[in-house]
Amino acid sequence: MVIRRVVVATLVAGISGAACAPEVTPRLSITMKGSDTLVQVATGWAEVYRAATDTVDVSASGGGSGTGIAGLIDGTVDVATSSREMKGEERESIRAKRGAEVHEHVVGLDALAIFVHPSNPIEHISLAELQRIWAEGGDLRDWSALTPGKSGKIVLLGRQNSSGTYDHFREVVCGKTAEGVHREFRGGVSELNGSSEVVEKIAKAPQALGYTGMGFNTPRVKWLAVSIRPGEPAVTPSIESVNSGAYPIARKLYLYTVGEPTPELRALLDWTLSPAGQAIVAQEGYVPAS
Numbered sequence: 001m002v003i004r005r006v007v008v009a010t011l012v013a014g015i016s017g018a019a020c021a022p023e024v025t026p027r028l029s030i031t032m033k034g035s036d037t038l039v040q041v042a043t044g045w046a047e048v049y050r051a052a053t054d055t056v057d058v059s060a061s062g063g064g065s066g067t068g069i070a071g072l073i074d075g076t077v078d079v080a081t082s083s084r085e086m087k088g089e090e091r092e093s094i095r096a097k098r099g100a101e102v103h104e105h106v107v108g109l110d111a112l113a114i115f116v117h118p119s120n121p122i123e124h125i126s127l128a129e130l131q132r133i134w135a136e137g138g139d140l141r142d143w144s145a146l147t148p149g150k151s152g153k154i155v156l157l158g159r160q161n162s163s164g165t166y167d168h169f170r171e172v173v174c175g176k177t178a179e180g181v182h183r184e185f186r187g188g189v190s191e192l193n194g195s196s197e198v199v200e201k202i203a204k205a206p207q208a209l210g211y212t213g214m215g216f217n218t219p220r221v222k223w224l225a226v227s228i229r230p231g232e233p234a235v236t237p238s239i240e241s242v243n244s245g246a247y248p249i250a251r252k253l254y255l256y257t258v259g260e261p262t263p264e265l266r267a268l269l270d271w272t273l274s275p276a277g278q279a280i281v282a283q284e285g286y287v288p289a290s
Contacts, residue, residue, distance in 0.1 A: 028264050032060040034068020034081035035164055036194045037110060037213040038253055042081050044280040045272055056264050062194065065164030072256055073097055078265060080256040083110065083213065084164030100259030107272050108253040109287035111214040111237035112169055113223040115199060117206040122147040124225040124234035127173060127248055133209065134158075135174035135183045143207070156189040157201050157210035165195065168251050169211050211249075214242075215285030242287045253286065 032042045039062035046058040065084050071077035073093045080086075091102050114125060125146065132140035133154060144151040159166040174183040192198050195212040202208040203220035214237040217223055225234035226248055241247035261269060271277050278288040 027055055027057050029057045029059065030079065030265060030268060031071075031077045032058065032068075032079040032081055032255075033063060033071050033077045035065045035083040035253070036062040036159075036196075037065075037083040037165055037215070038062075038081040038108075040215065040284045041108070041253075041281055041286065044284065045268075045277060048276065048280065049268060049271060056268065058268065064160060064162035065167075066162035069256065072102075072258060078257065079269075082164050082254045082256060083251065084167045085252070085254065086256055094258055098258050103257045103259075103261070105255040105257070105269055105272075106252050106289050107255050108278075108281040108289050109242050110251055110253050111242050111247050111287075112165065112172075112211050112249040112251065113214045113217060113237045114226060114249075115202050115208075115210050115212065115217075115221045115223050117202060117208060118220070118222045119206050120147075120222065121149050122224060124227065126227045126230045126232070126234070128229050130173045130226075131175055134169075134185055134189070136186045137183075138186050152207050154209050155205055155207045157198050157205075157208050158185065158189050158191055159195070159198065159212065160191045160193055165212055166191070169249070172249050173211075213286070217285065239282075239287050253281075253289075 032046065039060065042060035046060040049056065049058050065080075065082040068077060068080035068082060069086060069090050072080040073090065075098060086102060086104065094100070094102050114130070116122060129140060129146065132138045134156065140146070141154060142151060143154055158169070170185060171182060174185060176182055192201065195216045198210045198212045199216045199218060199221050202210050203218070223237060225236045227234040228248055235241045235246045235248070237247055242250045255269065255272065257265065257269070273289060278290055281288045
């Protein structure tokens with residue numbers, strides 16, 4: 001564990017000007033780091049939990065799921081937030097370096113939404129078409145092949161490769177080769193450092209096509225309904241479509257810890273799954289685990 005003691009002191013000056021001994025209230029610090037998809041949720045948890053207890057400080061930051069897991073491996077974070085499942089080799093690294101097992105906690109569900117500029121007339125797209133657009137060897141490069149009344153090169157905006165969103169989208173959309181190997185993204189994709197940046201860029205680019213978590217939807221962009229194949233019924237991201245499995249690019253959202261948690265960490269983990277903790281998941285636009 002890297003839970004550290006933080007000293008909160010109040011200095012009171014004496015009547016004669018001599019300094020009195022400070023009143024010291026020890027607080028424990030718990031560090032959460034990782035997924036940009038979950039960073040607003042984790043920040044909300046940290047703010048509410050800090051206000052609810054006078055014994056624990058919680059800090060939260062993003063950087064990508066891989067960044068949080070790397071911190072868990074080297075012992076610099078207590079909780080890795082992740083929008084993808086931890087890989088086998090990452091679990092092995094933790095066993096080797098930390099001498100303990102990984103514990104997985106599912107705290108919500110998410111849909112990876114497909115976003116375009118609001119001026120784009122397209123309303124739906126299929127996984128088959130997305131593969132032809134995004135995967136290596138894909139042959140679909142112009143909007144005219146997708147929707148009447150629009151033409152021009154499709155500008156692709158995605159996440160950086162340390163992101164769990166990047167990994168999940170690549171696995172689901174790009175698919176595998178005949179030999180069972182995961183396809184990579186085609187060249188020319190702009191890889192951005194955060195989900196907010198993806199949405200902000202799309203809002204300014206009428207030719208853009210991008211993906212990120214459903215919680216980042218804003219009136220400045222438009223998300224598309226998604227089907228498996230062209231001509232089949234398309235489904236928009238929602239709590240109902242994610243829970244039912246109807247939306248085809250859904251995923252779980254995770255917290256990862258190492259070894260037996262301290263009582264303070266266990267209390268925080270339990271609280272994230274409580275009605276109060278899950279209300280923050282819903283407030284940020286995701287689907288509560290419960």
